[in-house]
Amino acid sequence: MDTAAVGASRLVESLxxxxxxxxxxxxxxxLVVLAVMVVRRLxxxxxxxRVDQPRVRYRWGKLSGYVATLVxxxxxxxxxxxxxxxLGTFIGLLTAGLAIALKDLVANVxxxxxxxxxxPFDLGDRIQIAGxxxxxxxxxxxxxxxxxxxxxxxxxQSTGRIIHVPNLKVFSEPTANYTAQFAFLxxxxxxxxxxxxxxxxxxxxxxxxxxxxxxxxxxxxxxxMRDASRTLLIFYQKFTPIVYTTVKDSGVLxxxxxxxNPRHRRGTTQALWEGIxxxxxRHPDIDLAYPTQRLYVxxxxxxxxARAPLPWLAGEDAMxxxxxxxEGR
Numbered sequence: 001m002d003t004a005a006v007g008a009s010r011l012v013e014s015l016x017x018x019x020x021x022x023x024x025x026x027x028x029x030x031l032v033v034l035a036v037m038v039v040r041r042l043x044x045x046x047x048x049x050r051v052d053q054p055r056v057r058y059r060w061g062k063l064s065g066y067v068a069t070l071v072x073x074x075x076x077x078x079x080x081x082x083x084x085x086x087l088g089t090f091i092g093l094l095t096a097g098l099a100i101a102l103k104d105l106v107a108n109v110x111x112x113x114x115x116x117x118x119x120p121f122d123l124g125d126r127i128q129i130a131g132x133x134x135x136x137x138x139x140x141x142x143x144x145x146x147x148x149x150x151x152x153x154x155x156x157q158s159t160g161r162i163i164h165v166p167n168l169k170v171f172s173e174p175t176a177n178y179t180a181q182f183a184f185l186x187x188x189x190x191x192x193x194x195x196x197x198x199x200x201x202x203x204x205x206x207x208x209x210x211x212x213x214x215x216x217x218x219x220x221x222x223x224x225m226r227d228a229s230r231t232l233l234i235f236y237q238k239f240t241p242i243v244y245t246t247v248k249d250s251g252v253l254x255x256x257x258x259x260x261n262p263r264h265r266r267g268t269t270q271a272l273w274e275g276i277x278x279x280x281x282r283h284p285d286i287d288l289a290y291p292t293q294r295l296y297v298x299x300x301x302x303x304x305x306a307r308a309p310l311p312w313l314a315g316e317d318a319m320x321x322x323x324x325x326x327e328g329r
Contacts, residue, residue, distance in 0.1 A: 025079050032075045040068040055123060062139070104168065108142040111167030115139060119180075120170060126156075126178035126262050130169050134158075143167055155266035178262040181228040184221045187265050189256040189272050192248065192289040199252045202286045203243050209275040210241040210256050213268060221259045251289030 047060045114120075116139075121127045125136050126149070133156070134146030148161040178185065191206060193199055218239035229235050241258035260268045280286045299310045 028079050029076045032079070033072055036068045036072045036075075040064050058123065066141070104166070105142065107168035107171070108166050111170045112139070112141045114170055115144070115167060120175050121177050121180060125180055128176040128178070130165060130173040132163050132165065134163060137162075141167075155269065156262065157266060181232065182221075182224050182234065183261065184217070184224060184259045185262050185265065187258060187260050187268065189269055191254045191256065191276060192250065193252045193254065194287045194289045195251055197252065197287050198283075198285045199245065199254065201283065202280070203245065203254055205279045205283075205286075206243045206254055206256055206276065207241070209272060209279060210243070210258050213271050213275065214241055214258050214260070217259050217261075250291070 044060060044064055048057060051057055051060070121136055123136055123139060127133070127136060127146070132146060132148065133150045134148040135158075136144060137147050138145035143164045143166050146163040146165060148159045148163050149156045151159050151161075153159050191202070193202055218241075221236075221239045225234070225236055225239070239259060241256065244255040244257065246253040246255065256272060258268075280288065298306075299308050302308070
């Protein structure tokens with residue numbers, strides 16, 4: 001068997017000019033790659049038989065791929081570079097060259113290590129970075145992937161686009177995480193009423209509607225805040241909804257403020273507005289304001305003590321017009 005292998009090696013060398021030592025290293029490198037792939041497949045097969053969660057399977061697949069690639073590279077380099085000292089020198093020179101020539105790629109790898117270590121966000125988190133918002137659906141060595149939300153779509157709904165963001169952005173751009181640690185957002189719904197409306201009654205109605213709509217969210221948020229306050233200096237004293245009153249140019253503004261799940265903003269807004277429209281329709285003394293023009297007659301509509309006198313009640317002098325003495329025209 002060995003004689004046949006030696007004969008085949010000599011035949012290849014005579015035909016191609018490739019030395020037998022080079023042939024051996026190529027064959028050994030191929031066997032290393034094949035062996036690493038087989039071991040990875042066997043490990044994943046065992047894991048997938050015992051684990052059903054997609055997220056855990058995803059992590060095992062990613063991690064095993066990185067480990068297999070690193071092990072294969074080290075073994076192959078050791079095959080082609082004789083001796084451990086030479087291997088260390090080679091890796092040092094290679095690292096220095098890569099750091100200079102491929103600084104962005106190196107920064108992306110550093111960003112990936114930072115993401116894996118510090119966990120500014122994780123798979124499934126909703127984040128905003130570099131002007132893009134979305135749900136994190138993939139984490140790789142050089143980039144992470146977002147399923148975009150917002151943009152031309154209202155209320156943080158999905159656009160359907162996939163956005164790939166370089167990992168180095170975590171060092172140069174602020175990252176906003178919608179869901180990590182405290183997975184609730186304060187959301188506001190403005191309701192503008194006419195000045196003639198009974199705003200006190202409307203405010204009471206809004207408080208009833210929003211308290212019914214949020215359900216047990218305040219209790220959930222309070223528990224989440226207690227957990228988050230163990231690692232971050234953040235706290236809220238009130239978690240219940242509130243309605244604020246403000247006067248605008250065109251009416252009385254009642255702003256409904258409440259906590260909600262980041263992915264339920266549009267649904268809660270819809271539920272609130274449907275309840276508001278149905279409730280206000282039953283009260284003729286409450287009207288929503290909208291852009292319009294009107295003629296305001298102060299003597300008739302102003303407050304009694306602030307009204308201007310009516311011209312026809314102001315006396316003869318108020319209505320009179322200078323007529324002259326009758327001699328000149």
